[in-house]
Amino acid sequence: MKNTLLIAPHPDDEIAGAFMIIKKILKKKKIIVFFLTNGVIDQNSLWFWQKGFHKKMVENRKKEMKESMKSLGIKKFYLQNIYTRSLKDNIVKTYNKILKLKTKYKIDTIFCPAYEGGHQDHDVANFICSRFVNICKVYEFAEYNYYKNKIHSNHFFSASENDYIIYLTDKEKREKKNFLNVYASEKQNLNYISLEKESFRELLKYDYKLPPHEGRLFYRRFSFFSWHPRIDSDDPTLICRKICESKIF
Amino acid sequence: MNKVAVLIDLELSKKPGGHVKFWQRICESLKKEKLDYKLEFFFLGNENTKKKINDFISFNIIKPIISSKLLRIIGIDADTTDLAPINPWLFKKLKSFDLIHTTDQLFTMAKTAKKVSKKFNIPLTSSFHTDAPAYSEFYVKKILNYFPQFFSNFMIRKLSIHKKVKYNQEQKIFDYFKSCEKIMINSSIRLNDYKKKINPKQIILLERGVDKKIFKKKIVDKKKFFKNYNLPKNSKIIFFCGRIHELKGALFLAKIHKSLKSKGYKISTFLAGENLQGAQCKKIGGDNLFILDYLEEKEISIMMNICDFFILPSLHETGPQVIFEAKQCQAVCLVSPGGGGRAIKKNEEDGIIINDYNVDVWCKKISNLISDKKKLDYIKRKLKNDNTQKSWKDVFFLKFDSNWKNLLKTQ
Numbered sequence: 001m002k003n004t005l006l007i008a009p010h011p012d013d014e015i016a017g018a019f020m021i022i023k024k025i026l027k028k029k030k031i032i033v034f035f036l037t038n039g040v041i042d043q044n045s046l047w048f049w050q051k052g053f054h055k056k057m058v059e060n061r062k063k064e065m066k067e068s069m070k071s072l073g074i075k076k077f078y079l080q081n082i083y084t085r086s087l088k089d090n091i092v093k094t095y096n097k098i099l100k101l102k103t104k105y106k107i108d109t110i111f112c113p114a115y116e117g118g119h120q121d122h123d124v125a126n127f128i129c130s131r132f133v134n135i136c137k138v139y140e141f142a143e144y145n146y147y148k149n150k151i152h153s154n155h156f157f158s159a160s161e162n163d164y165i166i167y168l169t170d171k172e173k174r175e176k177k178n179f180l181n182v183y184a185s186e187k188q189n190l191n192y193i194s195l196e197k198e199s200f201r202e203l204l205k206y207d208y209k210l211p212p213h214e215g216r217l218f219y220r221r222f223s224f225f226s227w228h229p230r231i232d233s234d235d236p237t238l239i240c241r242k243i244c245e246s247k248i249f
Numbered sequence: 250m251n252k253v254a255v256l257i258d259l260e261l262s263k264k265p266g267g268h269v270k271f272w273q274r275i276c277e278s279l280k281k282e283k284l285d286y287k288l289e290f291f292f293l294g295n296e297n298t299k300k301k302i303n304d305f306i307s308f309n310i311i312k313p314i315i316s317s318k319l320l321r322i323i324g325i326d327a328d329t330t331d332l333a334p335i336n337p338w339l340f341k342k343l344k345s346f347d348l349i350h351t352t353d354q355l356f357t358m359a360k361t362a363k364k365v366s367k368k369f370n371i372p373l374t375s376s377f378h379t380d381a382p383a384y385s386e387f388y389v390k391k392i393l394n395y396f397p398q399f400f401s402n403f404m405i406r407k408l409s410i411h412k413k414v415k416y417n418q419e420q421k422i423f424d425y426f427k428s429c430e431k432i433m434i435n436s437s438i439r440l441n442d443y444k445k446k447i448n449p450k451q452i453i454l455l456e457r458g459v460d461k462k463i464f465k466k467k468i469v470d471k472k473k474f475f476k477n478y479n480l481p482k483n484s485k486i487i488f489f490c491g492r493i494h495e496l497k498g499a500l501f502l503a504k505i506h507k508s509l510k511s512k513g514y515k516i517s518t519f520l521a522g523e524n525l526q527g528a529q530c531k532k533i534g535g536d537n538l539f540i541l542d543y544l545e546e547k548e549i550s551i552m553m554n555i556c557d558f559f560i561l562p563s564l565h566e567t568g569p570q571v572i573f574e575a576k577q578c579q580a581v582c583l584v585s586p587g588g589g590g591r592a593i594k595k596n597e598e599d600g601i602i603i604n605d606y607n608v609d610v611w612c613k614k615i616s617n618l619i620s621d622k623k624k625l626d627y628i629k630r631k632l633k634n635d636n637t638q639k640s641w642k643d644v645f646f647l648k649f650d651s652n653w654k655n656l657l658k659t660q
Contacts, residue, residue, distance in 0.1 A: 024636065148283040159646035161453060166636045167461070197643075
């Protein structure tokens with residue numbers, strides 16, 4: 001593990017899922033972060049009174065991202081300026097960009113979020129990265145899931161003996177909280193992060209034709225209010241279909 | 250929903266040993282969890298009862314057929330187990346389970362489970378918690394020493410009966426493991442022994458968890474503690490936790506205490522745990538050696554935070570739970586390699602391993618440490634920065650649940 005590429009589907013995933021992984025493991029290596037989306041939903045999905053502020057929202061999120069990178073001491077990072085929940089329509093394009101980064105920086109290890117139904121972009125990112133398992137090491141880190149109708153954060157719902165777990169000390173918890181606070185625009189979305197630990201492991205072989213687990217997924221837990229901008233209205237089967245229809249499947 | 254039986258062939262008492270505590274703590278950590286199967290634990294007790302813990306977990310208490318309490322009259326004071334070759338009631342009960350997990354390999358529940366597994370083709374898994382062969386060796390030697398010297402010498406020195414008993418038990422354990430789908434073994438040293446005889450794919454490295462809400466570094470009122478026990482100022486505190494018995498090194502520690510005192514060190518030694526040989530320890534150690542008897546976890550944690558050294562001289566441990574807990578409290582641990590040493594990753598970094606079971610060697614090490622503040626600070630810093638100690642919940646999900654689910658799926 002010399003040159004590492006950390007895949008963050010949204011600016012804040014690098015903190016929510018991999019803060020300690022970056023600090024304890026990856027900081028000692030050469031690390032590049034690739035943000036697959038800008039972290040803001042597209043203008044049309046916002047409330048009508050918010051539409052005028054869309055550009056500002058994107059700028060804000062970018063500013064927060066830069067501050068986070070600076071605080072973490074990461075100099076090389078890239079942002080694919082597409083909207084949240086649109087990664088499923090940009091699978092091949094994203095794959096090619098990762099491939100380019102891999103070649104340019106001689107990447108030998110990729111870290112990506114787990115296939116756990118936390119967010120549709122996380123699941124799509126996991127699928128894209130799974131295409132690299134034959135050419136480099138790919139690890140996945142747990143962020144959040146809703147397995148058996150219970151929120152689990154930084155913990156794989158399908159635990160295996162090969163999981164690596166990093167437990168945070170009180171000081172590290174405070175530090176992580178401060179880093180999460182950098183993303184002030186996402187404050188309401190990050191309160192379920194437990195701060196107790198972080199988990200990662202070598203990417204498992206998933207069946208991407210099926211949703212990550214049975215029952216309700218994390219991003220569908222408020223699906224009754226799917227008209228609300230903050231609620232993802234996409235059905236998990238749609239995400240699976242998009243994955244299966246992509247050229248790299 | 251599938252049903253998994255976990256057999257713990259030991260008494261569920263108010264003052265349990267490490268093996269029972271291991272499963273009690275696992276259960277405690279799972280109280281709010283939703284499992285994919287029903288988990289039924291079987292313990293020994295005075296009467297047959299069943300207790301529901303939550304929708305997924307329940308405890309069954311069964312009466313032993315031939316209780317090992319009978320052996321107390323010949324000096325075997327180990328925890329109570331069942332010595333019968335089979336338990337017919339349990340045999341009948343286990344038929345309805347989809348997976349059986351045994352936590353020992355030599356006694357009634359394990360034997361019954363093996364028979365049920367074979368007859369009804371139910372997958373069997375097993376975990377290794379107690380080094381029973383080493384204990385058997387100790388007790389056989391102890392019993393033989395009751396006999397006239399010429400006889401005991403012949404049995405021990407010429408025939409090495411105690412070693413043969415140990416070897417036979419080890420073979421029985423190996424044989425038992427062969428009939429298991431998965432085995433969970435504690436330490437890497439034993440793991441290598443088993444790897445030669447058992448398919449490595451069957452072996453899972455078993456780890457211990459720690460309740461980090463209880464066992465953590467915290468501020469304690471040391472002055473009050475010194476006042477309560479009327480300890481001399483600047484006295485160094487040594488703490489021991491475990492059964493107060495020679496097998497755990499309690500008598501050895503009492504000798505260390507005495508020796509350090511005779512060399513002019515201000516030492517106060519506290520022993521906590523089931524009091525089997527406390528009086529003997531007190532007799533050897535004399536002043537400033539305190540027998541605290543059985544303590545609650547919170548009290549143990551306070552002691553671990555107060556002490557300057559946590560000492561467990563025990564030579565045989567499979568998973569020295571107290572060392573993991575002491576390390577979480579950032580206590581400097583001094584241990585033997587085959588005992589507490591199994592919980593030390595690197596000697597002189599996260600604890601001190603002393604190879605020689607000799608009072609003078611231990612005293613020298615302790616006296617050197619007393620004057621080496623730099624070393625103590627280095628160890629404490631290493632302990633503080635260690636983020637790898639697993640919680641009980643994680644131990645269960647990573648080591649047991651994931652493997653059981655795979656076995657249940659393939660059924």
